[in-house]
Amino acid sequence: MDTSIVKKIEIDKNHIENFPLETEEGTKRAKEKYHIAQVEQRNSYVQKEIEIFECHKKNVEEEMQKRLKLRMPNDKSDYFSVKEKEVSTLLNNVKFNSNISNSFKLNLDFILAKINEETSLEELNDLILDFINKFREFGINLTIDDFKYSMFTEEYMMAFLEDDSNKSKEVFDNIYYSCPDLKMHIKMNLLDIINKYDKELSSYVEKLKSTEEFSELINKYSLERANLDEEVMRDEYTNLNSFLNKDLIIANYLDDNQTLIKTYNDLCIGGDYNSLSIEDKDKFNVEINSLFGVLNELSTYYKFLPIITNLLERYKDKATIKGTYSSKKKEYDKENSIREKLYKNYLKANGIGFLAKKKPLKIKNIKLKMNEQVRKLITLRDELLDLEITSKICELDETASIYDFFYRGLSSFEYLEKMFSDKELFSDSLEDNIDAYFKYLYSPNNYFIRKTNAFSEDDIATVIADKYKLLGIAVNSEEISSETISEKIKNIEFVKKVQSIDNSEISREFIDNMCKMNEIVKSLEVNNEQ
Template sequence: MENFLEYIEEDTKSKKTLFSTMPVNTKTNRRKFNKKIDSVKETYQTYKDQVEKYLTVKSKSFDILDTRNTEAIQNEINDLENIKVLLNPINTYFEKMNFDDLFYQISNYKDFNFVSLNKIISEFINKFELVNIRLTKDDFDYTFYVNEFMTSFLETRSLKSKNYDHITEIFEKIYWENPDLIFHIELNFRKLIKKHERKFINYIKGLQDEKTKLFNYNYQTVINKLKDLYTKLEDEGKENITDIINLSKNGTIDVNHFFEDSKVRNTAYTSLMLDSLNIENEKALSKFYDSLEKLKINVEEYSNYVKYAPLILDFKKKYLSKKLEDINKNELSKKLKELESSISKEERNLNKINKKIMRSKGKVFRPKESELKALKFESLKIAKKLYEMYQNLTKEYFNSKVYEVLNNSFSINDFLNLYYSFDYYKKEAIKESYDIETHNQLMEYSDDFDIFAMNPNNVIVCSVMSFDEVSISKVIMNKYRLLNININEENLYPENVPELIERINLVLRIKALEESKLDVEKLWFMVQVDKLIIKPNEEKD
């Protein structure tokens, strides 16, 4: 390549000399001159193509194959997470069947379009079919309007038609008479779930028995295995040299910061050390790098903790403001049973009224129009009351579940597991604790919370008590200052954490680069070739 560059340099000089001596005073001379230029351009284009090809091949020869395989580990985690949900001792068939999520969706139907609402209703019906219960129009008798809508819905669904335009028309017609139609459909499903509760319990019990016999698992063995798998996933998924190459090529990180004379590099190192280290001391440097890797994990976990601090504070306010010994669990249980009894009583009254309304479809014993109107009004009035009662029951149900697990050693980890186990209440709490504007935003918070809560290897949340007012940032700071890491509480302010992570990442990336078969010059070369040759050529294609 060096000889070629010398040749090009000499050749360009000779061509300049040639062009400067060629006459251009006549048409013939100018034609010859232009022809010669075209010939030289063609030759040099060939040179350019060959050089680009050489540089591309050379760059690719430095590339490093990513041999990581996180997919298999992730699949195993997913399978175990499903078993964990089944064996979770603190919730019931209701949550395991995902009814709580569906009820959250249908109770917030205003966030969806009509197509989404149809899917939610179909999902409810699918749950019943899982336990061999085929719902018919006669099952939907909560109000006259529910029966009318669901009769059409089931007919359309039985045809396996995706065209619900007819249902939309019926919905709009009913809606103006009964704006609470969706709430009443929700109540109808609640009643049906209660009616067939034993079948759902047996279904979940069957799945639990199947998994425990097949894998010889109990809940704790699942947790232990998940801990091992999450550790493997973290190790396998840790950023490596192939990530650094890709991040450099796409401009996410600046390769120039990796050079030894980079001010950014030197500042990153010195700013993270309390006392300067001898870079030549491999043992001390290795300890420094190990500490930074652990600090990064702790800071990222701490960021999640801070993100969900409003949820934690809300929980403390609701459930930890009283002394545990002052909580009468028997009274809570009694209150729950009384609510259930009151609901059953009101539903029996509603059922009697609805039967009278349904008779209006027949030819005999038909009530007068005025009586029918009064019956429908009374039906809606009771249904509205029942909706409020169910809302109250829902809150008291969760309260009872909270106080079942609450004790003096209740930790943040227990809190995460509690909200992860009761999706409906988690989402309600998120809405209360944050300025949520859209359903998608809520789901993003909820999904991120679940990812955080699912990790059994969280260090901070496994040790911090909900009762404890200790500053976690101080705990982190004190630990790592003992390890010669220069960190203070200000570094851990939410707005400063990204900058801290960026400095840690730079140092750890330099370490990864130095431990690889690459060096910074080769990486820089790869980035330039990618920017100047590979990407422009891809854009042309």
């Protein structure tokens, strides 16, 4: 401590406390006068000192303001957003080179998923427009010839393509009573278009594919994803700001904090982290880092557990599934050709050529049959998709890992769509769930799902807990069940945050001092505003 200021304070105190304020000499009036004069003199001294110390205070405050600006680490937000885009591009490359369908890769399935019984007319029109625009992006201009799935879709789309919303509303109202399933007819028509242009879509996807080997792509993505996550976690600017903004409280992260001591001790076998040797502390930190990844993986595994349960249930059909998909496909194709025939008959009933004569009764009958036929096709398609995913699952054998099952699940968008539509099991939107599922499968932290046999009856939480116990980390299976895991992750995230700061260019003590200075400067700004 600067001795000059401490000395000055001592002198001040000494001077003020020993300042004579009373006298024994003279009359009462004289004594009073003496007292007032001395008080005034002492007050004047104190006032002068106040001015000096207010000046010191101001200088210290200005120095703090200066330090807050000068010592603020570089804001790397721009760098991180560029990096994030690069990693997203890599993930996109993985997506385009993976086993998912073209319509999944090109996001057409998301459009189709939004067409259901609840879709409003306005939403339906927006979705059709999105679909047409997407095809335009692929270099395919859809015309009325593409919308002849049924006489109803043709009629509706004629009005739609005229781009007159009043007319299409009028047509919809007209068609509705003869075809209450119009929305589903349109959905089936869009699916039909995807099949019709399969070659064109494939060649478009081919252009977007990376030339790299799929395994190399995944490794590259996993590495970049993990590196970027680490870099962000260690980032000095982000960390300091989260404490300055009070998202995190620095006092909880200092070595003498009881919560920190307890968190470390609770995670350490033996219950005393500080008694570990430096070497053991290093090992502990490495294993905590690894456990953090595994627990996040386990937490997402719990989220998608209904899917694995469902897929394992489907595997039970392995002995009987053979041939069922292909015979259902034949049945579907046969019924689809009946639909096409019905449409042709409808055209004939309307008459062809100059002397054409309409046959109203026949037209009415064909329309009724078309409704029935499309309904049949919708049901058959659902059955076909169900058999398709079961067949794909049944191609696996007893050696399959959890990952193999999840990966097969990814091959059917409709299957995932159906599973994720159960809002009791999955609360997020379809897009978010699909995105999370995709990222989970290609996550750099896929430790156990790739290695664990899908048919193993071992409790995964127990297997993980036992492994980390051997490595010196105190974790038990009850703490990492689906109900309790988030709390454990929070504790480990806390330790990981301490590690990340310690591995960065700034210390926790530096953050503590910056937070204290920031509080002082902020309170000054508030006072100035007032």
